[in-house]
Amino acid sequence: MAMVRCTMAQALVRYLCNQFTIVNGQRVPLFPGVFAIFGHGNVTCLAEALEAVQDKLPTWRGQNEQSMALAAIGFAKAVRRRQIMVATSSIGPGALNMVTAAGVAHTNRLPVLLLAGDTFVNRRPDPVMQQVEHFGNPTITVNDAFKAVTRYWDRIVHPEQVISSLPQAVAAMLDPADCGPAFIALPQDVQEMAWDYPEAFFAETVHNIPRPRPDRGRLDEAASLLKNAQRPLIISGGGVRYSGAEDALAAFAAKHGVPLCETIAGKGSVSHDHPVHVGPIGIVGSTSANAMAAEADVILAVGTRLMDFTTGSWSSFRQDAKFITVNTARWDATKHRALAVVGDALETVKELDQNLDGWTADTAWTEQGKIEFAKWNVALDGFQKPTNDPIPTYAQVIGVVNAKAGEYDLLITAAGGLPGEVMKNWRVKAPNTFDCEFGFSCMGYEIPAGWGAAMADPTRTPIVMIGDGTYMMMNSDIYSSVLSGHKIILIVCDNGGYAVINRLQNAKGGASFNNLLKDCRVKEPFAVDFNKHAEAMGALTRRVESLADLGQAVEWAKTTDRTTVITIVSDAFTWTPGDAWWDVGVPQVSVRAEVSNAAQQQQEGRTRQRVGV
Numbered sequence: 162m163a164m165v166r167c168t169m170a171q172a173l174v175r176y177l178c179n180q181f182t183i184v185n186g187q188r189v190p191l192f193p194g195v196f197a198i199f200g201h202g203n204v205t206c207l208a209e210a211l212e213a214v215q216d217k218l219p220t221w222r223g224q225n226e227q228s229m230a231l232a233a234i235g236f237a238k239a240v241r242r243r244q245i246m247v248a249t250s251s252i253g254p255g256a257l258n259m260v261t262a263a264g265v266a267h268t269n270r271l272p273v274l275l276l277a278g279d280t281f282v283n284r285r286p287d288p289v290m291q292q293v294e295h296f297g298n299p300t301i302t303v304n305d306a307f308k309a310v311t312r313y314w315d316r317i318v319h320p321e322q323v324i325s326s327l328p329q330a331v332a333a334m335l336d337p338a339d340c341g342p343a344f345i346a347l348p349q350d351v352q353e354m355a356w357d358y359p360e361a362f363f364a365e366t367v368h369n370i371p372r373p374r375p376d377r378g379r380l381d382e383a384a385s386l387l388k389n390a391q392r393p394l395i396i397s398g399g400g401v402r403y404s405g406a407e408d409a410l411a412a413f414a415a416k417h418g419v420p421l422c423e424t425i426a427g428k429g430s431v432s433h434d435h436p437v438h439v440g441p442i443g444i445v446g447s448t449s450a451n452a453m454a455a456e457a458d459v460i461l462a463v464g465t466r467l468m469d470f471t472t473g474s475w476s477s478f479r480q481d482a483k484f485i486t487v488n489t490a491r492w493d494a495t496k497h498r499a500l501a502v503v504g505d506a507l508e509t510v511k512e513l514d515q516n517l518d519g520w521t522a523d524t525a526w527t528e529q530g531k532i533e534f535a536k537w538n539v540a541l542d543g544f545q546k547p548t549n550d551p552i553p554t555y556a557q558v559i560g561v562v563n564a565k566a567g568e569y570d571l572l573i574t575a576a577g578g579l580p581g582e583v584m585k586n587w588r589v590k591a592p593n594t595f596d597c598e599f600g601f602s603c604m605g606y607e608i609p610a611g612w613g614a615a616m617a618d619p620t621r622t623p624i625v626m627i628g629d630g631t632y633m634m635m636n637s638d639i640y641s642s643v644l645s646g647h648k649i650i651l652i653v654c655d656n657g658g659y660a661v662i663n664r665l666q667n668a669k670g671g672a673s674f675n676n677l678l679k680d681c682r683v684k685e686p687f688a689v690d691f692n693k694h695a696e697a698m699g700a701l702t703r704r705v706e707s708l709a710d711l712g713q714a715v716e717w718a719k720t721t722d723r724t725t726v727i728t729i730v731s732d733a734f735t736w737t738p739g740d741a742w743w744d745v746g747v748p749q750v751s752v753r754a755e756v757s758n759a760a761q762q763q764q765e766g767r768t769r770q771r772v773g774v
Contacts, residue, residue, distance in 0.1 A: 163359070165357070165363065166355055169320035172320070172323055173276075173347075174214055175363050177327075180366055182243060182369070184240070190244070191244060192247055194219045194221060194247070195218060196229035197211065197229070198229065199249075200250065200253075202250075202255075202278020203249055203276070206353050207249060222644075226255045228605065229609065232612045233247070233613060234269070234610065235606070235611065235614045236614065238271060240618075245331075249275075249277065252279055252289075252291050256278070262275075263307055263342045263344065265601040265606060267310045275342055275344045277345075279316060279347055281350045291303075302346070310342070311341065313341075313342075317351055326345060330343035331343075335368055337371065337404070337505060338373070372505040374504050375504030375512060379502045379503070383461075383513060383516075387419075387485070390458055390522070392456050392459075392526045394460050396421075397423045397431065397465075398426055399424065399426025399464060400488060401427055404506035405507055406430075407593070410463060410510050413510050415437055418526075420437050420526070422447075422450035422454070423440075423441050424442065424470075425441070425580065428595050429596075430592060430593075431589075432592060439531075439533060439537075440537055441584045442741075443472065444469070445470060445584045446739060449534045451739065458481070458482055461487070462484060462487070462499070466600075468600065475497070476742045476766060476767075476771075482771075487504065488506075491503050545559070547709075553708050556586045559583055559587055562711070566624060568591045571596060572623075574596075574627065575605075575606040575610070575627075576599075576606070578656070581736070581740070583597060596614070608625060608635060608649070608651065611649035612649065623650070625651045625652070627653055628659075629653060629655040629691070632653050632691060636695075639651065639699075642724045643698060643699035643723055647724075648725070650715070653729070654729060654731040655689075655691065657677050657686070659677070663676035663677050670747070671756060701721050702726045704729075705727060706729075711729055715727065744767065745763070747759050748760060
């Protein structure tokens with residue numbers, strides 16, 4: 162057997178370089194790049210290995226370990242899980258900075274390979290810098306924190322172990338049912354060790370993402386339920402997009418006349434004007450989709466984990482409504498007494514279509530969906546119509562940006578008031594042009610994700626929309642995108658703090674406290690000049706005062722040669738209606754009458770929740 166002698170770090174990198182996949186009929190690297198911040202735990206060995214292959218496996222330097230891992234996740238979403246970026250850090254705080262990003266990837270079922278330095282296996286120099294010691298268990302390091310937020314976790318304590326570990330990590334990240342982040346800890350002394358590796362370990366390998374087909378019996382049961390339904394409804398989730406099932410599901414819904422609504426992760430699986438589309442569903446959804454959900458008797462949920470923002474904390478549906486859940490993950494499919502059809506979305510929809518050949522939903526129900534959606538579109542026109550008010554609303558700002566966006570421009574947001582507002586007000590012009598990270602709703606995801614998405618597809622410039630709170634939390638990848646030449650257009654809506662949480666606080670009877678800057682313990686409210694700040698990081702900027710100026714600024718931003726930031730003051734108190742009920746904790750006892758009233762209303766809302774798991 163031919164052998165290759167190299168260090169463990171060199172072997173790891175060489176393996177990554179020889180993994181490929183097929184995208185749009187073309188063989189491409191499975192691992193197209195690495196985001197890295199080097200420290201003593203990874204600079205001497207792993208960096209040495211990466212430097213030698215930088216033309217084959219490019220390394221991009223981030224400004225924060227969390228944000229560079231978020232950029233890797235934004236890349237994964239943009240390519241619909243078909244390629245995997247790597248993020249590496251040293252041991253200690255650098256590694257722990259990536260834990261939040263791992264949570265984002267884990268919650269959203271997205272692949273990213275995280276490599277962190279670790280302490281010495283031989284323990285000779287213990288305790289080393291940045292080592293957290295556990296007196297009763299010396300095997301624990303900060304890297305054990307990743308166990309709660311990864312699909313695959315390993316620590317390499319012998320150089321030979323990468324031979325078995327790396328294929329398992331890749332398999333986990335490519336498995337549609339188990340997809341998520343993989344983490345491998347790399348102790349410093351093991352990184353340096355040389356070993357004779359089988360040459361076959363480094364053979365070029367082409368990976369194809371599997372498409373598990375559904376059980377025929379479950380498929381027959383699903384078809385029977387739909388054929389007997391009076392008011393069927395489709396919920397399209399993020400899994401539809403990752404499966405590449407958008408066209409198939411859109412055709413299925415139109416052929417059988419079944420109204421189709423979308424989850425937050427699923428928005429963009431069809432265009433806004435698809436003939437049976439009834440809008441986004443749930444707490445940040447449309448009145449049209451929520452009205453249809455309230456009457457539906459059979460719900461076909463495809464590629465969704467049915468989180469509370471989709472189900473209105475399970476209050477949006479009839480108690481006797483029946484669910485059919487199509488999902489590659491058994492866990493996601495087996496919820497709320499649903500008929501679990503475990504299988505790939507594309508294959509399942511195609512086979513279910515054959516089982517339902519000749520069947521269509523009641524035309525009156527299909528027409529009801531069109532009527533509800535038409536009313537919703539009229540309402541959107543009203544919400545977005547410019548007024549003489551000095552401060553524009555989110556709906557008006559989004560309406561202008563949406564109108565100026567190209568057919569294939571990608572919209573990215575994640576946290577604060579914008580997710581609900583773009584879910585309702587952004588009219589998708591083409592499938593797969595919308596990314597709202599709301600599984601983890603991670604403040605700070607947006608700008609790094611824009612950087613990653615720009616890397617993933619150089620033919621389009623991501624449009625990133627954030628609030629002032631998110632900007633203050635994580636903005637350094639404006640600088641990253643300028644340095645690397647991956648342009649994004651950033652729209653900053655400044656409403657003076659955490660306005661949407663202030664809204665929730667007030668809605669449940671609480672006094673405004675510690676959310677809007679004016680309600681915080683500060684010497685005096687101070688307005689940050691986001692334009693000057695972004696300019697200092699190399700971006701082009703423009704501050705606008707009106708909706709007309711905003712439209713012109715977006716047009717200008719599309720012509721610039723680098724990341725461009727546009728800021729506008731926006732209303733902190735006006736929100737687009739259409740929300741479903743949401744279950745949150747409200748104090749059962751309070752000195753505030755408003756809180757007591759809200760608690761009573763919350764208890765009343767819970768009487769509408771479906772009883773189930």
